[in-house]
Each structure stands twice: as structure tokens, then as C-alpha cells.
Amino acid sequence: MSTLTEEIKKPETLNDVERPSANALEHEAIYIMREVAAQFEKPVLLFSGGKDSITLVRLAQKAFWPAKIPFPLMHIDTGHNFPETIEFRDRLVEELGVELIVRNVQDSINEGKVVEETGKYASRNMLQTTTLLDAIEEFKFDACIGGARRDEEKARAKERIFSVRDDFGQWDEKNQRPELFDMLNGEIEIGQNVRVFPISNWTELDVWSYIQKEGIEIPSIYFAHKRDTFLRDGLIWSAEDDVVFRADDEQVEERMVRFRTVGDMSCTAAVESYADTIDKVVAEIRDSRISERGARIDDKRSEAAMEKRKQQGYF
Amino acid sequence: MEVLKIATAGSVDDGKSTLIGRLLYDTKSMTDDKLEAIERTSKQKGYDYLDFSLATDGLVAEREQGITIDVAHIYFSTPTKSYIIADTPGHVEYTRNMVTGASTSQASIILIDARKGVIEQTHRHFFINNLLRVKDVIVAINKMDLVDFSEEMYNNIKTDFEELMEKRDYQDQNITFIPVSALKGDNVVNRSEHTPWYKGQTLLEHLEELDQKDVYNTGTPRFPVQYVIRPKTEDFHDFRGFAGKVYGGELSVGDEVVVLPSMTRSKIKDIYFYNKEYQTAPRRSSVTITLEDEVNVSRGDMLVKVDDLPTMDKQLTATVSWMDSDNFTPGGKYVLQHGVNKVLAKVDAIEHKINPDYSGIEENVTSLQMNDIAKVHLRLNKPIFYDRFKDHRTNGSFIIIDSRTNTTAGVGFIE
Structure with a gap:
């Protein structure tokens, strides 16, 4: 449950008195970041290189300035990332001077902990969960900050800001702690951990507007570019890398596209777009008639796909 | 927006x-x-x-x-x-x-x-x-x-x-x-x-x-300290910033403040939001405040204006809404979280249960079950700095945590 009882009013210009920005959601997220740093011993920020986790990093920077972000970033690398995202990640980490932990799904496959999916819809998205849970155990993380938003998907709409996971990383959706006013209860037992979602109450448009207002740099694949693609089930897939399975009869064609979410390449479809600047992207999102996860094949597996994944420890 | x-x-x-x-x-x-x-x-x-x-x-x-x-x-x-x-x-x-x-x-x-x-x-x-x-x-x-x-x-x-x-x-x-x-x-x-x-x-x-007039702005600012920022870098060697959110009113540079519970007085030196300085922090802004004097402040402490102190007490009367499947009973011990501050609480008595439909009260109640609402008396191991809920929505409320299960078991509104 979100926790702002009241909102910050728009700043009145009192002659030369300048006031902090009036973005209520930003102040809420900064409050949550600080609660994490204060209530937990080993927090980590889960960083995918996508726009939501990039936004989280900016919020963490703001929460602790002039000190550095007091927790590391961790990337669960499926090995199927867009190369642009990885380059971007490494540059950002260097600028911030924070620690980056990378754990690879490929290692989990090599160790025989998970088995690679095969066929037309093969994806490593589900496999990430095992790698993530192993990494949490390896580093004894007690809080994992993630960029999930309640507007993304209906199971996520029920998720708390501090969401407790048991020893097996599982989400007990029927037995969640109530969250009242601003108060966040981070009390847990050893072995449990908390998933923390500071931008729970943001919508896709809120994130894009924030990126625009703050002038935050994001990977180039979010902007319209020419790409070799093919069509399947009405969705546009990248044909430039061999990560996405393509049948012989699926014709490759160059299209002007961009990506609205940057997940694993094997489950993230592109959208046709000419929005090549942040202003155009914001305008496009504002007029869009398709939700962001409409291009995520992992949600289309069933009506309850996300809820099932969350119960198993997905973030 | x-x-x-x-x-x-x-x-x-x-x-x-x-x-x-x-x-x-x-x-x-x-x-x-x-x-x-x-x-x-x-x-x-x-x-x-x-x-x-x-x-x-x-x-x-x-x-x-x-x-x-x-x-x-x-x-x-x-x-x-x-x-x-x-x-x-x-x-x-x-x-x-x-x-x-x-x-x-x-x-x-x-x-x-x-x-x-x-x-x-x-x-x-x-x-x-x-x-x-x-x-x-x-x-x-x-x-x-x-x-x-x-x-x-x-x-x-x-x-x-x-x-x-x-x-x-x-x-x-x-x-x-x-x-x-x-x-x-x-x-x-x-x-x-x-x-x-x-x-x-x-x-x-x-x-x-809606919301043309901010009625929750009572003009009584409360600043519970969430986190102390000490960068210890060359540029900010002596920087000690108190990070938190402003509730109930606004705070400005130059305001004379008291740190609770130590009752130490000081003045607000700077207000930061990220890397910019501001004259005033409005209600519900998450800012970082520095003080003129070197004062010992830690998480759970509260900055308030000198002429505007909240109640500091180890006993309180509150209306509690119970949310847990384990009953709330007199003599029971819990963790009470008031804002970002945590203390231990013992249930002294349940005064009466309040029917949540205006049909009256029930006296001689021995325990509260999930979804019950009641007026209760609590005793704390340390004083908290509170206002009445009717005067201050944030500083007048708390949650009750069951320390055996760590779950949030109830919420209280202080009278």
C-alpha cells in the first residue's frame, strides 16, 4: 500500500524564495530509499539497465547526497541483454562510483540448476529467479530494491512497498502486511528478505516525464531506430541477434522501431515508432492505447503469469 | 503533477x-x-x-x-x-x-x-x-x-x-x-x-x-529524522545532514528548533534537496537539514520548532484498529512504531470496544479480534513525541508490530 497521506503542493513562487520541486511521487520514493538504508543491514538495488531501475538509481543519488549511494547495484544478467544496455550500465556505475555485482543466468545453466527453455517461445526470463535467489543467499541481502510498478500488471497492483519473501523467496500474496500512512515495517526473521518498490505508485508516464524533467540519460534502444525485425503473433521481434528464435518462414524486414521495456531480448518485443527524442517518447506514451507490458510475451503465458512468477520469487 | x-x-x-x-x-x-x-x-x-x-x-x-x-x-x-x-x-x-x-x-x-x-x-x-x-x-x-x-x-x-x-x-x-x-x-x-x-x-x-486548500497543513512542523548523512569526503568533511520528511507544516532556514528527546536547541543552517539549497522545506518534502551547532542526533529523534513542542509521554490512550488473527489482550507486549521510531508497548487496559457503525460501545471486553476497533491504554518503555491524531494525522498515529511474527498487527490513533 502506498504511504503518502498527503501531498506536496505545487511551489508558490514567493519572490526570490526557491522551494524544492513539487513532485510528490519523487519525495515518497526518496523517503522509501532512506527507510531501506536505515532499517536493513545489507540492502541491494536490483539493476537491469532499464528505465525503471535507472530512475531508481537517480532517486537513490538524491536520497543520500552528498554521500554515495550506501548499497551496491546488482544485475542478474540473462546473457540475452541488448548490448546497448550493458555498455550503458558499465558507464553509469563508473560515474557513480558504486559497486556493481553481476550474476549470470548462464552460470546457473552450466551448474545444472536450471534448464534452458527450447522452442519458439524460449526465454531466460523465468530462469532469472533461480540466479537471483542464489545471489541473495550468497551475499545475505536482506532487502532488494526493485523498479516494479503497480500499474504494470494486476498482480503487481496488490504488492506492498515493503514486500516480505520467505526463505525460498516466495511471495505469500494472501498474507501481506498492511501498510498504513507512511509507516514501513521492515522487521524480518533471519533468512527472510524484503523486496522494496520505491516507485510502486508511479505510472509509465510518470517515469518518462521524470526522465524528461531530470534529463536522465537512458540506453539508445528506447528511442526510434532502424532495426531488422520479423513479425510473430502481431508483435515485432528483433532479428539482429540470434537470441530470439526465428522460423524460416518468418520474414526479416527493416522497420523503424523502439523498445518500451528493456527486459530479456527473448521476451521483449519492439513497437513501431518515430519517437527519437525524449519529448517525442513522452508524447507517444501519453497517446498510447497499448499498455507497456502488452509487448512482453512473458505476461501472455496466462492470466495469472505474473502472480505465479512472483510466488516463486520473481521480482 | x-x-x-x-x-x-x-x-x-x-x-x-x-x-x-x-x-x-x-x-x-x-x-x-x-x-x-x-x-x-x-x-x-x-x-x-x-x-x-x-x-x-x-x-x-x-x-x-x-x-x-x-x-x-x-x-x-x-x-x-x-x-x-x-x-x-x-x-x-x-x-x-x-x-x-x-x-x-x-x-x-x-x-x-x-x-x-x-x-x-x-x-x-x-x-x-x-x-x-x-x-x-x-x-x-x-x-x-x-x-x-x-x-x-x-x-x-x-x-x-x-x-x-x-x-x-x-x-x-x-x-x-x-x-x-x-x-x-x-x-x-x-x-x-x-x-x-x-x-x-x-x-x-x-x-x-478537489484539494484547493491544504487542510493537513496545520502549521505545526514535525521532522522525524530517518537517517544521518555523513559523507566523510574531502569536500564534505564535516557535513552532518539529517534526512527526513517534513510533516504538518513547513521548516525554513533560520528556524529555532529543539531536538527531541535530548531537548537540545539549535537553528536550521541549511536545507538541501539533492545538491541544491532551499530557503523553505514545504510539508511532505523529503529533505536534508543541517544545524548551526554540533548536536547529537540519530534516527528516531525529532526536530520541532522551539515554541511548538509535541507531548512527550510513556503512557497514551488511543483508538486501535486490530488487524491480526492473534487477539489483542491486556498485558500483551508489542513493538510500537511511531513514524520511524520504535519502542516497546504493553497493553494496560481495553476501555471499550467501538462498534464501527455508530451503534455504540461495548464495555467489559477481554480481548480484541481482527477487525475490532477499541479505545485502549498503552504503556511504553520510552517516551514518544506525539500529537493528538485529530491535530496531526502523521504524528498522531502508530502501528503495532507483533514481535513474534513481525507482522503489522494493528494501527492506533492517539487521543
Whole structure:
């Protein structure tokens, strides 16, 4: 449950008195970041290189300035990332001077902990969960900050800001702690951990507007570019890398596209777009008639796909 | 952009999901793929209408049983405002969910079925909105299409509700009545042709104009310290910033403050938001404050203005809403979280149980069960710095944590 009882009013210009920005959601997220740093011993920020986790990093920077972000970033690398995202990640980490932990799904496959999916819809998205849970155990993380938003998907709409996971990383959706006013209860037992979602109450448009207002740099694949693609089930897939399975009869064609979410390449479809600047992207999102996860094949597996994944420890 | 949080409570029969669906649909906030999913599932179930509850009831168990069991959050926006609806079930066994939803909302929608009028459930919804001091309550008299948009029916329900209003103790609450048909779309977003006798605003028009005046700004700033920022870098070698959120009023550079509980006095030197300095931190801003003097301050301490101290006490009387399956009993020990401060609490006594429908109190109660509301006396191991809930929504509330299970077991409003 979100926790702002009241909102910050728009700043009145009192002659030369300048006031902090009036973005209520930003102040809420900064409050949550600080609660994490204060209530937990080993927090980590889960960083995918996508726009939501990039936004989280900016919020963490703001929460602790002039000190550095007091927790590391961790990337669960499926090995199927867009190369642009990885380059971007490494540059950002260097600028911030924070620690980056990378754990690879490929290692989990090599160790025989998970088995690679095969066929037309093969994806490593589900496999990430095992790698993530192993990494949490390896580093004894007690809080994992993630960029999930309640507007993304209906199971996520029920998720708390501090969401407790048991020893097996599982989400007990029927037995969640109530969250009242601003108060966040981070009390847990050893072995449990908390998933923390500071931008729970943001919508896709809120994130894009924030990126625009703050002038935050994001990977180039979010902007319209020419790409070799093919069509399947009405969705546009990248044909430039061999990560996405393509049948012989699926014709490759160059299209002007961009990506609205940057997940694993094997489950993230592109959208046709000419929005090549942040202003155009914001305008496009504002007029869009398709939700962001409409291009995520992992949600289309069933009506309850996300809820099932969350119960198993997905973030 | 301004954000408005709204709580709704009601059962499936009231047409609550239909109302929310209507708001999303008429403001074009529902995307085509989500709408198609609803159409597909409605059809599969053999409905001849769109079941918007499919959009809000996100859990498998909810969809199977056709009920809402948790607080769901629904988002929509207009060019002027972002809206967040905290949607909760309305039956008595979900009182705790309604309390939770109302705790983060500035406005609330109470739905009344025009055919049924004011019922027991209406009493409870209104009671909770009063207990939580929700500023704006909208009474949406729904299903007007099923009573031929009768002005007389509307007025009768309004009169019944006004009788209920006399029982409330939060008299400053704004209450607005609107005749609607969520199913047909009358007076939700668009004006209805069927209610020429109604001169007021539609539901959305009313929401768009809400919150002109910030009533929670009591002019009594409270700054609970969340985290101490000490960068220890060359540029900021002696920097000691106190990070937190401002509640109840605003704080400015130069304000004389007292640090609680040490009672040390100092002055605000700088106010930072990220890397910029500001003269004033408004209510609900998350800022970092530095003081003129080297003062020992840690998490859980509070900065307040010198002439404006809260109560510091180890004993308190509060109205508690119990949320746990384990009962609350006199003698029981809990962790009490007041803002970011945690202390131990012991239950001295339960004074009486309050029926959450204005039907009175019950004395000689030996324990509280889930969803009970009661006036209780607590004793703490350390003093906390509090205001009365009626004066200060944030500094007058706390949660109760069961230290055996770590769960949030209840919420309290200090008297």
C-alpha cells in the first residue's frame, strides 16, 4: 500500500524564495530509499539497465547526497541483454562510483540448476529467479530494491512497498502486511528478505516525464531506430541477434522501431515508432492505447503469469 | 503533477468495480490490450456486459471467488491530475483493509445502491472515513437508472445520510452527494441528460477541483529524522545532514528548533534537496537539514520548532484498529512504531470496544479480534513525541508490530 497521506503542493513562487520541486511521487520514493538504508543491514538495488531501475538509481543519488549511494547495484544478467544496455550500465556505475555485482543466468545453466527453455517461445526470463535467489543467499541481502510498478500488471497492483519473501523467496500474496500512512515495517526473521518498490505508485508516464524533467540519460534502444525485425503473433521481434528464435518462414524486414521495456531480448518485443527524442517518447506514451507490458510475451503465458512468477520469487 | 489518492469501499453488488471501470474508460485511461483482455474474459464467462472487476481483482483467488480480498491500486490521469484509487472490499470482515486504504487517501467515495438506500455497510464506510479523518467524502448514489433517475429517491437517501452525518465527530469533513449510473455512465465523467434536476458537478469534475486548500497543513512542523548523512569526503568533511520528511507544516532556514528527546536547541543552517539549497522545506518534502551547532542526533529523534513542542509521554490512550488473527489482550507486549521510531508497548487496559457503525460501545471486553476497533491504554518503555491524531494525522498515529511474527498487527490513533 502506498504511504503518502498527503501531498506536496505545487511551489508558490514567493519572490526570490526557491522551494524544492513539487513532485510528490519523487519525495515518497526518496523517503522509501532512506527507510531501506536505515532499517536493513545489507540492502541491494536490483539493476537491469532499464528505465525503471535507472530512475531508481537517480532517486537513490538524491536520497543520500552528498554521500554515495550506501548499497551496491546488482544485475542478474540473462546473457540475452541488448548490448546497448550493458555498455550503458558499465558507464553509469563508473560515474557513480558504486559497486556493481553481476550474476549470470548462464552460470546457473552450466551448474545444472536450471534448464534452458527450447522452442519458439524460449526465454531466460523465468530462469532469472533461480540466479537471483542464489545471489541473495550468497551475499545475505536482506532487502532488494526493485523498479516494479503497480500499474504494470494486476498482480503487481496488490504488492506492498515493503514486500516480505520467505526463505525460498516466495511471495505469500494472501498474507501481506498492511501498510498504513507512511509507516514501513521492515522487521524480518533471519533468512527472510524484503523486496522494496520505491516507485510502486508511479505510472509509465510518470517515469518518462521524470526522465524528461531530470534529463536522465537512458540506453539508445528506447528511442526510434532502424532495426531488422520479423513479425510473430502481431508483435515485432528483433532479428539482429540470434537470441530470439526465428522460423524460416518468418520474414526479416527493416522497420523503424523502439523498445518500451528493456527486459530479456527473448521476451521483449519492439513497437513501431518515430519517437527519437525524449519529448517525442513522452508524447507517444501519453497517446498510447497499448499498455507497456502488452509487448512482453512473458505476461501472455496466462492470466495469472505474473502472480505465479512472483510466488516463486520473481521480482 | 498533482496526485490525488482516493479510497473506495464496497461490495461487488454496489457497482464499485463498474464505477472504477467507467472512470478509466471515460477518461481513456484503459489501454486497448487491457480492455480486450476484459472483453475476452467477460465473454468466456458468458456475461453480456464488461466485468471491470477483472481489471482490479488481480489475484487468482479473487477472480475465482469473484471477490476483492485485498487493497488494489488503480491509476488514471487527466491533463490536470494523477489519480490513485485504493480499492478495498466493503464487508465487515475487511474493516482492516478499509482502514488501510483510507489511511493513505485524501478523498473517499462511498457508494450507495439507489434501490437499497443507506444500509449498515454505509454506516461502517462513513465511520471509517471519520475515524481516519478523510477530508473529502463523496457519496455516489449509484444505479440511478434502475430507479428512473428519480429525484425523490435521491433526496430521500440524501436525507437519511444527513442524519448519519450528525453522529460524526470530524465535523470539518466535506461531503458531496452525486447521483450516478456507473453502468450507463451518467454523471461519472460526462453530465447526464436524465438528471436535469441535479445542478452539481459530475464525479470527475468534482475530483478535478478537489484539494484547493491544504487542510493537513496545520502549521505545526514535525521532522522525524530517518537517517544521518555523513559523507566523510574531502569536500564534505564535516557535513552532518539529517534526512527526513517534513510533516504538518513547513521548516525554513533560520528556524529555532529543539531536538527531541535530548531537548537540545539549535537553528536550521541549511536545507538541501539533492545538491541544491532551499530557503523553505514545504510539508511532505523529503529533505536534508543541517544545524548551526554540533548536536547529537540519530534516527528516531525529532526536530520541532522551539515554541511548538509535541507531548512527550510513556503512557497514551488511543483508538486501535486490530488487524491480526492473534487477539489483542491486556498485558500483551508489542513493538510500537511511531513514524520511524520504535519502542516497546504493553497493553494496560481495553476501555471499550467501538462498534464501527455508530451503534455504540461495548464495555467489559477481554480481548480484541481482527477487525475490532477499541479505545485502549498503552504503556511504553520510552517516551514518544506525539500529537493528538485529530491535530496531526502523521504524528498522531502508530502501528503495532507483533514481535513474534513481525507482522503489522494493528494501527492506533492517539487521543
